[in-house]
Amino acid sequence: MLHDIPHISTLQDFSAPLRIPAEAKGGASSLRLVLTIADQAIVPITIDPPIAIKSKLQIEPTKIDFGSTEASKTTKIQTLVVRTNISGTASLQLQGNSKDISVAEPLAAISLQPGETKIPVQLQVADRNFAGDRTFTLVLIADNPIVSPTSAEVHLYILMPVGRKIIIWSLLVMLVLLIALIVVCLIQRKTPLELVEHFRNRKYLVVCQPKIAR
Numbered sequence: 001m002l003h004d005i006p007h008i009s010t011l012q013d014f015s016a017p018l019r020i021p022a023e024a025k026g027g028a029s030s031l032r033l034v035l036t037i038a039d040q041a042i043v044p045i046t047i048d049p050p051i052a053i054k055s056k057l058q059i060e061p062t063k064i065d066f067g068s069t070e071a072s073k074t075t076k077i078q079t080l081v082v083r084t085n086i087s088g089t090a091s092l093q094l095q096g097n098s099k100d101i102s103v104a105e106p107l108a109a110i111s112l113q114p115g116e117t118k119i120p121v122q123l124q125v126a127d128r129n130f131a132g133d134r135t136f137t138l139v140l141i142a143d144n145p146i147v148s149p150t151s152a153e154v155h156l157y158i159l160m161p162v163g164r165k166i167i168i169w170s171l172l173v174m175l176v177l178l179i180a181l182i183v184v185c186l187i188q189r190k191t192p193l194e195l196v197e198h199f200r201n202r203k204y205l206v207v208c209q210p211k212i213a214r
Helices: 162-188 192-208
Strands: 027-030 033-035 045-047 050-053 057-060 063-070 078-084 088-096 101-105 110-112 115-125 132-142 150-159
Touching (some): 057 132, 063 078, 078 132, 162 192
Antiparallel strands (some): 033 045, 057 078, 101 115
8 A cells, every 4th residue: 555755845045145255356256055965865966146245455655755846756665565366467657736747757657467566657847837845646447347435645855956947046146137137217217228328327437537646
């Protein structure tokens, strides 16, 4: 006599937290979970859940001091450390009070690899810049649009070239002399040529004046 064997099924929720390594590559990844049961008669269950690891892009230091440099010259090289979990390229851009200042190095796109990358950075100051403190922002932008840009604050003091100082001071001295000449002309009510002729005749009279015998 045959008897029906009852079919027993159980449904139970369980959670399986995952630990993502720090060096894991960002973006969509494939993951396979295998559920094994102590009873070897039961076939293990395979699960392929989708997983997306958040992309990361960081730079250090967050504040960079390039010191001082003259207009028309380049700054000292500073090292920028990039930490990321993506592959691709990125570019450096200047934002804020960075007029007439450009990135001299690196000129090409920056190659990104998961992990840590050191990048030498150098700035070029245009010749028409005036002396003074500058504070602006250096932004690292990845070619991947889903990755947020990261930035660092930059400080730079621009010095005036010696040649430009000489020219400026020479022009100031000439301007002062010109103003003095205009004032004398107004007081004497004479033109510059008349003043020159007057002083020339006065000098001639002093030289030609006979000595009086005592």
